[in-house]
Amino acid sequence: MVGGNAIRGTRVGAGPSGESERGESAPRRRVSYWCANGHEARPSFSMDAEVPEEWDCPRCGLPGGQNEQSPPAAPRTEPYKTHLAYVKERRSDADGEAILAEALERLRQRRELI
Incomplete structure (x- = not known):
């Protein structure tokens, strides 16, 4: 392959590898x-x-x-929570029943219009 653009004998990162080229570490x-x-x-x-x-x-x-005798404890991983678990943290059972009753009432009113 005469006249090609290939760079032979090199790879990424290859080059002069002496302190004179890189400077002192x-x-x-x-x-x-x-x-x-x-x-x-x-x-x-x-x-x-x-x-x-x-x-x-x-x-x-x-x-x-850095202390071999007492290394840091492993971080505590929180278990996966469902959407319902988060809702139950924010609302009581009475709140849930009130919201359900309100939604059912709206649904019944829509059915009467149809």
Whole structure:
């Protein structure tokens, strides 16, 4: 294939890979985080960066803390609620009966007009 536009021997991200081309890397430190399942994650941070108190575990997704002996508790997940459950939280049974009686009365009035 003579005269083609193909770039040979390269891939995305390829290029000179020396500190002279990229500049010097910032000094880094590794911090250990443990989740409730006992997994350890060791992300690296710049020496200048503020280290977060919690870090999500890459293996199970639970939050991890820096204290291995007392990792953060798993977040409590709320169970799925139906529309009816939300309505029952907002209205009492007496309110529901009054709304039903009103709706039935309107329906009966419409049927009489037909």
